[in-house]
Amino acid sequence: MRHVYLVTAFAVVLAVSVLGLRGTKFTHPPMDVFPEWAFPGMKRQPKPKPQGESKFFADGRADRPLPAGVVSRDPLRNDDTLYAGKASGGAWLRGFPVPVDAKLMARGKERYTIYCSPCHGAVGDGNGITKQYGMGATPTYHDPRLRDMAEGEIFNTITNGKNNMQSYADKLVPEDRWAVILYVRALQRAQTGRASDVTDAAGKQTLGLK
Numbered sequence: 001m002r003h004v005y006l007v008t009a010f011a012v013v014l015a016v017s018v019l020g021l022r023g024t025k026f027t028h029p030p031m032d033v034f035p036e037w038a039f040p041g042m043k044r045q046p047k048p049k050p051q052g053e054s055k056f057f058a059d060g061r062a063d064r065p066l067p068a069g070v071v072s073r074d075p076l077r078n079d080d081t082l083y084a085g086k087a088s089g090g091a092w093l094r095g096f097p098v099p100v101d102a103k104l105m106a107r108g109k110e111r112y113t114i115y116c117s118p119c120h121g122a123v124g125d126g127n128g129i130t131k132q133y134g135m136g137a138t139p140t141y142h143d144p145r146l147r148d149m150a151e152g153e154i155f156n157t158i159t160n161g162k163n164n165m166q167s168y169a170d171k172l173v174p175e176d177r178w179a180v181i182l183y184v185r186a187l188q189r190a191q192t193g194r195a196s197d198v199t200d201a202a203g204k205q206t207l208g209l210k
């Protein structure tokens with residue numbers, strides 16, 4: 001019989017502790033069972049924070065000035081063609097600053113499918129899955145303006161975003177951006193094929209062309 005009371009008490013305490021405080025926001029730090037002053041340890045260690053103060057140094061700053069002559073560990077990105085899509089005169093680059101081959105195309109297709117197709121659609125017509133969820137303003141690539149757009153300007157759109165389209169610079173390294181642009185070009189070309197583009201005999205026969 002004694003167990004029934006114990007079990008009930010336990011169940012009540014459990015229910016209150018699990019459910020009773022749901023949604024409550026605490027602003028005070030939790031109770032410290034082993035306070036630092038009584039049990040000194042490594043729980044709270046003094047540390048300088050970036051751009052913080054420090055009494056240790058004469059200038060009162062926690063940060064130390066860089067030694068003379070240090071250089072960034074990041075590679076120097078001073079090639080405006082590769083990293084900004086600009087031709088030498090400052091206009092948007094037409095063409096690609098990286099070798100164009102089947103490997104670049106395959107990479108571009110893969111990256112495009114991951115990062116662009118949700119909005120721009122698998123064939124680049126702007127009918128991606130996001131349209132079903134109310135994002136209606138994604139443009140099609142099969143619009144004369146976007147067909148004529150310089151590769152460098154597309155690079156800029158991917159790098160910096162445009163209005164509702166965010167930047168993809170953190171997801172696609174510059175080389176991947178060029179790969180994606182190559183695939184966008186392939187999608188555009190795929191919609192503008194003509195019978196005269198088919199030159200091999202077998203292809204003509206399949207399509208019933210003379």
Ligand code: HEC
Binds near residue numbers: 116165
């Ligand atoms: C979240 C949805 C979304 C994704 C993902 C997305 N876009 Fe866009 N994109 C848009 C929208 C919306 C616009 C229209 C922006 C505007 O208002 O001009 C746009 C515009 C563009 C344009 C035309 C820019 C212009 O100057 O008119 C290009 C080119 C483009 N996107 C390429 C891409 C590429 C390449 C990717 C993948 C790396 C991508 N987009 C991913 C939504 C998206």
